[in-house]
Amino acid sequence: xxxxxxxxxxxxxxxxxxxxxxxxxxxxxxxxxxxxxxxxxxxxxxxxxxxxxxxxxxxxxxxxxxxxxxxxxxxxxxxxxxxxxxxxxxxxxxxxxxxxxxxxxxxxxxxxxxxxxxxxxxxxxxxxxxxxxxxxxxxxxx
Ligand SMILES: Cc1cc2nc3c(=O)[nH]c(=O)nc-3n(C[C@H](O)[C@H](O)[C@H](O)COP(=O)(O)O)c2cc1C
Numbered sequence: 001x002x003x004x005x006x007x008x009x010x011x012x013x014x015x016x017x018x019x020x021x022x023x024x025x026x027x028x029x030x031x032x033x034x035x036x037x038x039x040x041x042x043x044x045x046x047x048x049x050x051x052x053x054x055x056x057x058x059x060x061x062x063x064x065x066x067x068x069x070x071x072x073x074x075x076x077x078x079x080x081x082x083x084x085x086x087x088x089x090x091x092x093x094x095x096x097x098x099x100x101x102x103x104x105x106x107x108x109x110x111x112x113x114x115x116x117x118x119x120x121x122x123x124x125x126x127x128x129x130x131x132x133x134x135x136x137x138x139x140x141x142x
Pocket of ligand 1: 062072
């Protein structure tokens with residue numbers, strides 16, 4: 001099992017129908033490719049963060065395709081590596097819209113008005129991206 005977490009910046013503000021369209025395609029394709037994961041959209045700074053997990057070659061193939069998508073740019077892989085088991089076994093692609101207050105509380109920051117997700121998760125400490133994903137996952141499961 002292999003996973004990639006990346007951050008990117010939407011090329012324009014995403015409205016709910018844009019997100020629905022991305023998720024519809026993703027879920028259809030990911031089911032076939034046995035990919036699972038979670039997509040996060042942070043409207044505050046128009047950023048995406050996504051975790052994709054599955055068989056290594058399938059994950060790289062998907063990442064290549066996602067990387068060519070004109071709906072986002074500045075794609076930064078913040079974590080990749082092997083893992084023992086899936087974190088999102090039941091989600092062909094989960095979705096979470098991240099609010100500034102949630103980012104602030106997870107990061108322990110007072111003011112996130114200037115904070116981009118990439119500033120927080122792209123610090124070179126790869127555990128940060130995983131920790132944020134885990135926290136969001138736990139909050140969604142409640
Ligand atoms: C932020 C973002 C996340 C995406 N995630 C996935 C995904 O998990 N799986 C997927 O198949 N496509 C995903 N896509 C869509 C792909 O980039 C691509 O448009 C889609 O797979 C359709 O490819 P096709 O037109 O070659 O069939 C994502 C797109 C964006 C902008």
